[in-house]
Amino acid sequence: MGLFTKDIKTMDDLFVHQLQDIYYAEKQLVKALPKMADKATDPQLKQGFLTHLEETHVHVQRLEQVFKMHGAEVKAVNCPAIDGIIKEADETAGEVDDKAVLDAALINAAQAAEHYEIVRYGSLIAWARQLGRNDCAAVLQKTLDEEKVTDKKLTSLAEGKINMRAAS
Amino acid sequence: MGLFTKDIKTMDDLFVHQLQDIYYAEKQLVKALPKMADKATDPQLKQGFLTHLEETHVHVQRLEQVFKMHGAEVKAVNCPAIDGIIKEADETAGEVDDKAVLDAALINAAQAAEHYEIVRYGSLIAWARQLGRNDCAAVLQKTLDEEKVTDKKLTSLAEGKINMRAAS
Numbered sequence: 332m333g334l335f336t337k338d339i340k341t342m343d344d345l346f347v348h349q350l351q352d353i354y355y356a357e358k359q360l361v362k363a364l365p366k367m368a369d370k371a372t373d374p375q376l377k378q379g380f381l382t383h384l385e386e387t388h389v390h391v392q393r394l395e396q397v398f399k400m401h402g403a404e405v406k407a408v409n410c411p412a413i414d415g416i417i418k419e420a421d422e423t424a425g426e427v428d429d430k431a432v433l434d435a436a437l438i439n440a441a442q443a444a445e446h447y448e449i450v451r452y453g454s455l456i457a458w459a460r461q462l463g464r465n466d467c468a469a470v471l472q473k474t475l476d477e478e479k480v481t482d483k484k485l486t487s488l489a490e491g492k493i494n495m496r497a498a499s
Numbered sequence: 500m501g502l503f504t505k506d507i508k509t510m511d512d513l514f515v516h517q518l519q520d521i522y523y524a525e526k527q528l529v530k531a532l533p534k535m536a537d538k539a540t541d542p543q544l545k546q547g548f549l550t551h552l553e554e555t556h557v558h559v560q561r562l563e564q565v566f567k568m569h570g571a572e573v574k575a576v577n578c579p580a581i582d583g584i585i586k587e588a589d590e591t592a593g594e595v596d597d598k599a600v601l602d603a604a605l606i607n608a609a610q611a612a613e614h615y616e617i618v619r620y621g622s623l624i625a626w627a628r629q630l631g632r633n634d635c636a637a638v639l640q641k642t643l644d645e646e647k648v649t650d651k652k653l654t655s656l657a658e659g660k661i662n663m664r665a666a667s
Contacts, residue, residue: 337596342666345600348591349607411590412611415583422579423516428505432513439517439622443580446614454607457658461666490625498510498629 346458347403353451354394355407360387360444363417371437372430373493380441383481390474397467416443435497438489445482452478514626515571521619522562523575528555528612531585539605540598541661548609551649558642565635584611603665606657613650620646 339345364387368380398405420440427433452475459468507513532555536548566573588608595601620643627636 337594339591339595339600339604340597342600342603342662345595345604345665348594352587352591411583411586412580413583415579415581415586416615418579418583419520423507423520426505426516427507427513429508432507432510435510435622435626436507436513439618442618442622443615446618447584447611450607450610450614453654454603454610454657457662458603458666461662486621489622494510494625494629497513498626 342458343462346455346462346464347401348408349451349455349458350394350398350401350403351406351408352410353448353455354391354398354405355410356413356448356451357387357391357394358407359410359413359417361391363420363444367420367437367441370424371434373434373488373496376434376438376488376493379481379484379488380437383441386477386481390477393470393474397470400467400470401464412447413444416440416447419443429497431493431496431499434493435489438485438493442482442485445478445485448478449475449482510626511630514623514630514632515569516576517619517623517626518562518566518569518571519574519576520578521616521623522559522566522573523578524581524616524619525555525559525562526575527578527581527585529559531588531612535588535605535609538592539602541602541656541664544602544606544656544661547649547652547656548605551609554645554649558645561638561642565638568635568638569632580615581612584608584615587611597665599661599664599667602661603657606653606661610650610653613646613653616646617643617650 339348364380364384368377371377371380395405423436424433427436452471456468456471456475459471507516532548532552536545539545539548563573591604592601595604620639624636624639624643
């Protein structure tokens, strides 16, 4: 997308732009999740990050599939939102001097990324349907469902164990 | 918070750090929402942004109240996540060359901000309860409820009207 031109002229352009944005975001998460798994102390949390990393690889592949189904070039555009979310996760984690508290901070950081994705996939699915691309919407829906499951698992883990340990 | 020291030693420190983070985020949204209202074309969307601006002023006041209840200094720390979300909203909006498509992009941007807040307030409430601060949790819950209502309103508006217009 050009910096000084208005390249998004139609809903279809917006859909493709958003695909490029979330494609970048998923690829950044592929890099960030192993680091988060390394930092996590609780074995269940560590495993949770690694499981979600495997899912995220699949999410990247699904996006490539949707680009192709829609006849668009597989391409990423910068996504300052996910960069900001990851930067903040790193900064906060770097300031925590207690392993149990760090686990609580890591869950919170991961949930910020999950919710970012939940919003973007939600819009992409609605836009795909509006554009008559129910086939693309169906592929994107699989990922959205997995992001929502991951978010709920993180909440359960935080409220069932991690927060209690962090506060003790 | 120091750049080279690990200042978050307890769950209480993490709670206060997160309060400072969301305090910054709410104040940035007070600046961003009038610009989003200016850019919106649909009168209902424009009014929605202005109504949420009024609510956001109250959210800032509630955070100041929670800082005081908890005996912590009212203070903001930089929040790269909300900066990234707002930057991305500005960049994308700047590339859209159609008013109806811009409305769809603006809703998507606003929902990214809402979900960021939903995650952070969710964690703050869970942490406050863990710390025995049900009084703080109750104040924060009021804001979380409003953020969720706003998010749902935006989805209804997008799916009921804005997306259809943008695709036509």
